[in-house]
Amino acid sequence: MSSPKPNLGAYSLVICEKPDAARRVAEALSDGHPRPLIVGGMQAFQLENASGRYVVCAASGHLYGVSDTIANRRVYPVFDVEWFPLDSAKGGSRAERRIRAIQDLCEGATSLVNACDFDSEGETIGNNILRYACNGRKRPTLRTKFSALTKDEIGRAFREAEDDAENLAVAGRLRHVADFLWGVNLSRALAESLRTANGYRKISVGRVQGPTLAFVLEREIHIQTFVPIPYWVVTGVFRKDEAVLEARYSVRKVQTKIEAERVQGVCAGKTGLVSRVARQMSHRPPPAPLNLGDLQRESYRLLGFAPSRTLQIAERLYLGALISYPRTNSQRLPKMDHSLVLQKIGRSGEYGLVVSGLLSRALRPREGPASDSAHPAIHPTGEIPRKQLSREEKLVLGLVTRRYLACFAEEALDEMVSITIAVGSCEFDWVGRRVVSPGWLRVYSADKFEAAGSSPGLKEGDVLVVDKVSSEEKFGSPPSRYNQSSLLEKMERKRVGTKATRADIISTLLERGYVTGESLTPTSLGFSLIETMKEYCPEIVSVQLTRDTERRLESIERDGGDASEFLEELFESLSKVLGTMRDHEPEIADRMRSSVGDAAVARTVLGSCPVCGVGKLRVIRSSKTGKRFVGCTNYPAGCRASAPLPQRGKLRNAARPCRYCRWPVVYVVRGRRPWRLCVNLKCPQKAQNTNEVPNLRKAS
């Protein structure tokens, strides 16, 4: 049943990307008093100001997605794609309801304003709505560009609204089409190859996933073929009166045992002479303002948040008008009066002292080299939160605020002292550093700085007693595995993916079971996928393909370009790759069969069996009833550990077993909030909870 269409007279329809953004925009344009309006179950706002009448409505992210026109998932290659309302196959989707409401509002609008986030994704969202829901943009259309959802910034954006430019939208739409075509065709080609192999067929690969997974694999190969090489570290303990100094032999890594022993022999029974004392002041400039990559890395390093989680939190803070737009490459703050923002920040007790110190001198922020034409570096707005922030929101907001303050602070000053001690022909070094003036370190205190200490009071010509010279045998270490933060950095450095998608790509690799663990380790499925791709479709794992695609899209975004030429080249590359894959379907199936089987089993394993201690507890589906339950792989040897499971909802394994009974814990994903469940029916914690209920009743 459709709701009656509103009769609102003449107005401009403003389309925002998210409902929270729509509310902020409406409040900013109406001095805080927009009139709520419900259209087709969707909340919109109407308002009037000096520039005219407005209705502000919102998408909820993407309302349209690319899909193929053929409903058969076994068909490839697929080249014929269209934009459809998301989840339209299910009928009456949330996206479709929202689209209908926007269509209704659009009918009475005299002009349209695209107020979605100003970047490739936002432009794609807005452009699709204008194109499909607003009847092909037959009305005058304006584009607003703002980087924070504050009243001042939104007001400025509406005053300076420009004619809607197409380039960014064309590039954004092409990126979606290219990603869909690579992803759907390769995934179907792999699935078809494996169709006869076994039951697990959900294997996906894409033009960004491929090279990213290849980075992880390359590192793993390095680690697993690593041979440690020995070296020796020679250390001398020197004494003068009460002062004891431990110094390292000037050759940091002595390559041979015989040389290490020679140094020990030379120094035995000798005295050391302080041959050089050098003091040097070193300046540590403040850090540059944060772009998205910096924020994700710092958040991982200091708060332990995965990059995708950081982006989600940052987006919430942006929608709350607490920070500027987070999807930015820029390390440069906007040209504005920062003293106003600093004053707002200073009103909170936490930063009052720091801010008054900063405001007492000329404000000149440090800037980094990276720039972004669309948005400045991430910075706080100084606005007061309207609602209670969650713990993680407070932490990320604190991080952004401190980094912003640090950009205006003085540089830190260190004193470096280096002492050289000569013992015969051998030289030993002692190097110390102390912070003389902490400067920005005081603000960005997450960067720990050494407590100011004194260097040993030695001068040139001092004679020291050699207490002991020892050598320690050591071995070289393999490189560390990537974690989510260092992999993100690698992707940035190699220009793989975009700022908006990199974190999601890493999450996808984890979700698909191609990599596992905090230190990202490729699984056998990840290995065989990349090995197979390298052999039959090397383009998809090469950095070159994704880099070239991005370069072409950036050029279209910047200067415009021929979309059909881009698509023709894409079809040509795809046809070549898919032809090779079709010719080698049996070989591909052969290469991937065992790892796909292992992965299928691994995905059902929840953890070790605490009953027998030998088998693994895994999710099994009963062949009689079709119901799922937990059983032990050691069943044939007599282990009868089992437990029922909820029959609905997706199951996600928790990282750790139950701390009360050591049985696995799962998250049941059904509805909005996952439900945490220890699978053991007899878990002592459950018994405790059951006992607590009567007690509470008694108490009441």
Next chain:
Amino acid sequence: MKCRICERPAKKRGLCAYHARALAALKRGYDAWNKAYSGVSWKGYLKRVKDAEGTGRWVKEVITVEESGASLD
């Protein structure tokens, strides 16, 4: 033909690309170890590398085959 150590296809000397790379690293490492200790036997070297922290899994697998007496050369 499959690798003598794992299920991957063999490339050369009956080893897959990874185990072949591990064998090459092992041989290169022997020169460095020989120099570091002024002479070390191949067997002694293998034993110490196998026990050392940081040695890669594929290197250890190659060593196991070498120790079993089946030469990979």
